[in-house]
Amino acid sequence: MKHLKTQVAIIGAGPSGLLLGQLLAKQGIDNIILERVTGDYVLGRIRAGILEQGFVDLVREAGVAQRMDTEGHVHDGFEIAVNGESTRIDLKQLTQGKTVVCYGQTEITRDLMEAREQADLQILYETSEVKLNEVKSDKPFITFEYQGETYRLDCDYIAGCDGFHGVSRKTIPEDKRTEHERVYPFGWLGLLSDTPPVSDELIYCKSERGFALASMRSETRSRYYLQVPxxxxTDDWSDDKFWDELKKRLPAEAAERLVTGPSIEKSIAPLRSFVCEPLQYGRLFLVGDAGHIVPPTGAKGLNLAASDVSTLYKILTRVYRDGDTDCIDQYSAIALRRIWHGERFxxxxxxxxxxxxxxxxxDMEAETFDRFMDSELDYYLHHEEGQKVIANQYVGMPYEELR
Structure with a gap:
């Protein structure tokens, strides 16, 4: 068995694991990342890219913001269209100057990977048989297989950034965690295309035919979604069928200017709300999708992962800078307060x-539910106080400081 040692072991090389690793390295805190798949596979994951200000600030603090600041698109607002009638939510005006940035998760991941390589920080791809051991002790360790050999990685702390299906959450005994879940009765069919976006800002559409979202990755690449059973x-949906249906759900003026083209990628994602409590077990911390999942409707998934990273980064910095190990017990409570806000929104x-x-x-009938939702939309779209609620949640709740 080969032996490795580090201060913080990070499981998962997605954006949350990479961002945490970069931030810790800036503070002189040694870390190693273990990833079960290849780097190319990680970069092949198609994900959203609406970044709250808190996420943007973290990327800048990590020193990896050059391309994001150059190529990212600042969005001052977005549209909600109900049966063809559009209302613009002016984020900047309603939140006293706050905005979001449109920059693809794949690009963030690529930037972080390149920064880690340039800094000669260790990351092991295609690890298998990963097992977290003695996480309740002050000397946790990880065993895993890598390039045909067995390894043991000794560490002080473990950050589980390995997603919903990863090993980290499952390491917490079932009787020590509570899992809250709601699965939605529909999915999102997403199509990526090298076509100019139909709008400079996102358009969320509610129609009698179902939900649709017009999004973007850049000035030449678009991402669109349709609610489907x-x-x-994806075999049920040719490109032509997708574009035809999207036009029927978009507002008329948007449908007229829609540029169509061949799909680069097409997939169907189920929607679920999920939270694991607590997010900490001994010296193991769950970060991002390892501990919580949100439906993509509010653009919160990546941003909640970022707030987890921010909290854990502050805690570990205090641990190694000040020798304050008592602060680690704050992680779960602080992270969960913001997570539940994002889940509710x-x-x-x-x-x-x-x-x-x-x-x-x-328990209510569908018709009654629809009437309630019509009333909700009327208030939140046609009254400034209602719009402020949407806007402040959309740009993100403030990050909570440690005690």
Whole structure:
């Protein structure tokens, strides 16, 4: 068995693991990242890219913001269209100057990977049989297989950034964690194309035919989504069928200027709300999708992962700078407060904008539910105080400081 040693072991080389590693390295805190797949596979994951100010600030603090600041698009607002009638949510005005940045998660990941390589920071791809050991002790360690050999990695702390299906959350005994979950009765069919976006800002659409979202990755690359039944597959949707349906759900003026083209990628993502409590077990911390999932409607998934990173980064900096190990117990409570805000907002946006049809949403009849949602939309779209609620949640709740 080969032996390695580090201060912080990070499981997962997605954006949260890479960002945490970069921030810790800036503070002189040694870290090693273990990833089960190849770097190319990680970069092949197509994900959203609406970044809250807190995320943008973290990337800048990590020293990896050059391309984001050059190529990212600052969005001052977005549209919500209900049956063709559009309302613009002016983020900048409603939040006293706050905005979001549109910059693809793939690009953030690429920037962080390149920065880690340039800094000669260690990352091991295609690891397998990863097992976290003695995480309740002050000397946790990880065993894993890498390039045909067995390794042991000794560390002080473990950051589980390995996603919903990773090993980190499963390391916490079932009787020590509570999992809250809601699975939605529909999915999002996403199409990526090298076509100019239909709008400079996102358009969220509620129509009698179902939900749609017009998004972008750059001035020449677009990402569009359609609400579809969970029984559908991408084989059911040719490019032409997708574009035809999207036009029917977009506002008329947007549909007229829509530029179509061949799809680069097409996939269907189920929607779920999920939270694990607590997010900490001994010296193991769950970060991002390892501990929580949100429906993509409110653009919160990556941003909640970033706030987890921010909290854990502050804690570990205090541990190694000041010798304050008592502060580690703050992680779960601080992270969960912001997570539940994001979960509620994403659930609420999903309820307002999707068509549930005859599917029971709760104990109430679908028709009654629809009337409630119509009332919600009327208030939040046509009254400034309602718009402020949407805007402040969309740009992100403030990061909470340590005690």
């Amino acid at each position: 969970l029984s559908d597959s 994403s659930w609420w946006m999903s309820n307002m904008l999707h068509d549930y049809g005859s599917t029971a949403v709760s």
